[in-house]
Amino acid sequence: MSNAFPPIETESLSRGRLNLLGSALGPFLTLGIVILFFAVTDQIRENGGTFLSQRNFRTISVQTATVAVAALGMTVVIIAGGIDLSSGTTVALSATVLAWGLKHNWPWAIAVAAALATGGLAGFLNGALISLLRVVPFIVTLGTMTIYLGVAKMIAEETTIRPDQATQVPHWLQELLSTRNEALWLGLPLGVWLALGLALALAAVLRYSVFGRYVYALGSNESTARLCGINVPANKIALYTLAGLFVGVAGMYQFSRLSSGNPTSGLGLELRIIAAVVIGGGSLSGGRGTVLGTLTGAAIMAVIASGCTQLGLNNPVQDVILGVIIIAAVTLDQVRQRRMAG
Amino acid sequence: MPALLRMTGISKRFGATVALRDVALEVHAGQALALIGENGAGKSTLMKILSGAHPPDAGEMLLSGERYRPANPHAARLAGVAMIYQELNLAPDLSVEDNIMLGQERQRLGWLDRRAQRRKVAAVLERLGHPDFSPETEVRRLSVGAKQVVEIARALVMEARLIVFDEPTSSLTQADAQRLFEVIGRLKQSGCGIVYISHFLEEIRNVCDRYAVLRDGSTAGSGDLAGASEQHIVSLMVGRTVDELFPQVPHTPGGVLLSLTGLSGRESPREVSLNLRRGEILGIAGLVGAGRTELLRCVFALDPVRSGQVRVANYAPSASPRARIDAGLGFVSEDRKGEGLAQSRSIADNMTYSRLGPYRRWGWLALRQRNAAVRNWINRLSIKARSPEAEIQTLSGGNQQKVAIARVLHQEADVLLLDEPTRGIDVGTKAEIYRLMGESAAAGKGVLFVSSYVTELLAVCDRVAVMSRGRLRAIRPAAEWTEETVMACAIAAERT
Numbered sequence: 001m002s003n004a005f006p007p008i009e010t011e012s013l014s015r016g017r018l019n020l021l022g023s024a025l026g027p028f029l030t031l032g033i034v035i036l037f038f039a040v041t042d043q044i045r046e047n048g049g050t051f052l053s054q055r056n057f058r059t060i061s062v063q064t065a066t067v068a069v070a071a072l073g074m075t076v077v078i079i080a081g082g083i084d085l086s087s088g089t090t091v092a093l094s095a096t097v098l099a100w101g102l103k104h105n106w107p108w109a110i111a112v113a114a115a116l117a118t119g120g121l122a123g124f125l126n127g128a129l130i131s132l133l134r135v136v137p138f139i140v141t142l143g144t145m146t147i148y149l150g151v152a153k154m155i156a157e158e159t160t161i162r163p164d165q166a167t168q169v170p171h172w173l174q175e176l177l178s179t180r181n182e183a184l185w186l187g188l189p190l191g192v193w194l195a196l197g198l199a200l201a202l203a204a205v206l207r208y209s210v211f212g213r214y215v216y217a218l219g220s221n222e223s224t225a226r227l228c229g230i231n232v233p234a235n236k237i238a239l240y241t242l243a244g245l246f247v248g249v250a251g252m253y254q255f256s257r258l259s260s261g262n263p264t265s266g267l268g269l270e271l272r273i274i275a276a277v278v279i280g281g282g283s284l285s286g287g288r289g290t291v292l293g294t295l296t297g298a299a300i301m302a303v304i305a306s307g308c309t310q311l312g313l314n315n316p317v318q319d320v321i322l323g324v325i326i327i328a329a330v331t332l333d334q335v336r337q338r339r340m341a342g
Numbered sequence: 343m344p345a346l347l348r349m350t351g352i353s354k355r356f357g358a359t360v361a362l363r364d365v366a367l368e369v370h371a372g373q374a375l376a377l378i379g380e381n382g383a384g385k386s387t388l389m390k391i392l393s394g395a396h397p398p399d400a401g402e403m404l405l406s407g408e409r410y411r412p413a414n415p416h417a418a419r420l421a422g423v424a425m426i427y428q429e430l431n432l433a434p435d436l437s438v439e440d441n442i443m444l445g446q447e448r449q450r451l452g453w454l455d456r457r458a459q460r461r462k463v464a465a466v467l468e469r470l471g472h473p474d475f476s477p478e479t480e481v482r483r484l485s486v487g488a489k490q491v492v493e494i495a496r497a498l499v500m501e502a503r504l505i506v507f508d509e510p511t512s513s514l515t516q517a518d519a520q521r522l523f524e525v526i527g528r529l530k531q532s533g534c535g536i537v538y539i540s541h542f543l544e545e546i547r548n549v550c551d552r553y554a555v556l557r558d559g560s561t562a563g564s565g566d567l568a569g570a571s572e573q574h575i576v577s578l579m580v581g582r583t584v585d586e587l588f589p590q591v592p593h594t595p596g597g598v599l600l601s602l603t604g605l606s607g608r609e610s611p612r613e614v615s616l617n618l619r620r621g622e623i624l625g626i627a628g629l630v631g632a633g634r635t636e637l638l639r640c641v642f643a644l645d646p647v648r649s650g651q652v653r654v655a656n657y658a659p660s661a662s663p664r665a666r667i668d669a670g671l672g673f674v675s676e677d678r679k680g681e682g683l684a685q686s687r688s689i690a691d692n693m694t695y696s697r698l699g700p701y702r703r704w705g706w707l708a709l710r711q712r713n714a715a716v717r718n719w720i721n722r723l724s725i726k727a728r729s730p731e732a733e734i735q736t737l738s739g740g741n742q743q744k745v746a747i748a749r750v751l752h753q754e755a756d757v758l759l760l761d762e763p764t765r766g767i768d769v770g771t772k773a774e775i776y777r778l779m780g781e782s783a784a785a786g787k788g789v790l791f792v793s794s795y796v797t798e799l800l801a802v803c804d805r806v807a808v809m810s811r812g813r814l815r816a817i818r819p820a821a822e823w824t825e826e827t828v829m830a831c832a833i834a835a836e837r838t
Binding site: 208209210211212215216217220222223224225226227228229230231286287 | 376417641644660663664665667668673675680681682683685687691695696698699704705706707709749
């Protein structure tokens with residue numbers, strides 16, 4: 001064979017690592033701009049100067065933890081070319097199951113396990129229906145979204161379940177996302193550390209595991225995956241189940257924040273979860289998305305909410321700004337992609 | 343009389359890559375110019391400049407003697423320059439008429455003027471020699487060839503003076519291609535200038551009057567086709583004399599490796615039986631739609647098998663692609679973009695998807711080890727790429743095809759099922775693929791080679807089978823076939 005072509009470069013591994021950062025660069029930039037904007041306006045304002053405090057960032061991290069954890073699962077689904085509209089009501093369903101278990105004096109370990117299993121089962125059902133019925137994920141999860149809402153209402157008998165804080169809810173669960181000084185551990189509450197740990201683990205799975213490769217392969221071109229002998233249905237079910245487990249954790253977070261299980265508390269949450277992934281560079285046509293990007297996306301939304309509140313902007317204004325950011329972030333990302341391709 | 347189109351000194355660079363350097367091109371009214379060159383020679387960039395998709399960095403374009411510098415593809419269309427792409431731009435759910443008039447609807451106060459439209463459409467179809475076309479037919483129900491006529495008709499409605507055809511016959515049947523040549527003949531007669539891009543040299547002789555060859559972004563030569571030999575044109579393309587277009591690697595057939603008995607799919611294949619031996623290249627000829635692709639897909643369990651058996655070395659694997667891969671089959675799809683390769687994933691991923699086993703440790707991937715192996719294959723197949731991490735879509739068609747073939751080689755498949763592996767790629771890469779097939783046969787593998795290009799089948803294969811209407815009509819040593827007898831067999835059986 002001829003040796004006419006130049007030898008290929010050897011530092012491709014380090015290049016790969018750069019790419020990992022590169023694809024999250026856009027969202028990072030947006031986050032930086034958003035923080036800068038609110039920091040400056042906060043300084044100018046009278047009685048301001050609290051925005052850039054450690055305390056404020058702690059609060060932001062706690063507020064975004066629920067969406068962020070569920071968005072980690074959604075990242076996997078979206079990379080694989082799917083979507084999960086049921087994630088919002090599943091968060092509420094898991095929280096309801098947890099509340100119901102504690103209310104009935106289950107040991108906390110079993111109640112928590114049941115909550116996580118509920119999330120996993122919901123995801124498993126999504127994956128199985130999508131694979132076996134061959135109906136598009138949007139429709140399947142649109143259906144399961146209301147199914148899970150209904151199930152949660154049945155469990156809660158159409159009310160809100162409030163286990164007794166003093167006797168039924170374990171201390172650690174109450175403090176999971178608390179910003180009280182006693183609840184902190186190295187500056188952050190346990191729940192935030194857990195979320196970061198899960199993010200790290202998921203990033204490793206996506207990048208370094210065989211399953212991770214298959215997730216990207218499915219989203220990039222499902223036909224190719226099939227042709228290469230990848231078991232498409234099994235991997236789909238697995239990835240939706242994995243996403244469901246993350247949603248289960250998010251349910252536990254929600255319970256911890258509300259200290260109750262409310263079946264309707266997850267309505268609309270799925271849109272914020274999807275928004276986090278999309279702002280973070282995930283592509284709804286599949287094949288693209290990163291854990292780092294998703295976390296950044298979730299952080300951007302939380303910073304905007306917090307910043308607006310401090311500036312005294314009301315809720316409707318926040319909604320408008322968030323919407324603008326979603327469109328702007330995705331547009332920016334596409335422009336960047338096109339430039340890289342050209 | 344000035345040339346219809348004159349391009350001079352066209353240069354274009356993308357970042358550090360020079361795509362075109364001082365290219366000149368001339369097209370005369372009523373003539374067809376063949377634009378020839380290997381993949382990556384700059385043909386598509388040049389045509390993108392002509393159609394207004396890219397501005398040139400330098401150079402001048404004159405259309406009918408007037409300065410021509412389209413700001414975008416729409417401006418080019420208005421100026422009378424139309425492109426007919428490989429992937430047709432039609433709305434499948436709309437009718438023939440609606441597609442032809444799309445964007446140029448005849449209207450009265452915002453309402454469609456159906457009668458005026460119908461007159462226009464009829465006139466255009468008449469001019470193309472297809473007055474029998476029903477304008478109400480939904481486009482999705484048309485054959486690829488008929489769709490192309492619709493696309494050309496649309497260009498004529500825009501009063502196109504110069505029409506560019508980019509590989510127009512690559513997905514046409516022989517009969518449709520013949521009809522296309524007639525249409526192009528009519529276009530020439532009515533004074534249109536044609537730029538015709540194709541890899542098929544004999545087809546070019548059918549259609550074109552002059553040729554221009556691009557190599558590495560520069561004009562390598564041009565002239566009248568009448569006096570130019572095939573050897574001469576090919577040597578202009580590759581920049582060296584190609585003493586053999588079809589490199590031969592000696593190999594001798596051994597025992598039976600793959601045997602099909604009465605294999606039937608949903609519609610085709612129908613009761614196909616054949617034996618592929620070790621060290622053999624078995625070609626499968628036939629018209630498009632003869633069931634050749636379906637046969638390979640059935641063998642690889644991508645399509646459901648209704649009856650019959652597939653045995654690999656006397657073992658009948660179960661019906662899933664995974665089981666077939668494990669049994670030693672490797673499949674290269676004819677549809678690189680849609681199925682063959684995950685375009686947004688890396689070379690490394692695409693090459694190893696079908697066999698990640700060697701790099702798997704408790705479910706984790708040994709990336710360093712895999713990259714080393716992939717780099718090895720990149721060098722062995724001379725794939726032009728920045729690194730194993732480069733995305734597939736950044737590669738040229740020929741290099742993408744090499745990755746697809748590298749996948750089945752990396753997979754260590756015993757039986758290579760190759761579906762149109764040389765379609766749409768340049769002469770140099772074709773020769774390399776023939777050599778790879780020969781080397782695989784010499785190593786004791788079996789190759790099932792589906793192609794619509796009979797010349798290559800006869801040159802490369804040990805035996806050639808002809809299919810039509812899902813059935814295997816004849817199978818003989820390549821030496822006992824000629825191009826005429828192969829086509830006669832494919833067509834004769836088609837008619838009965």
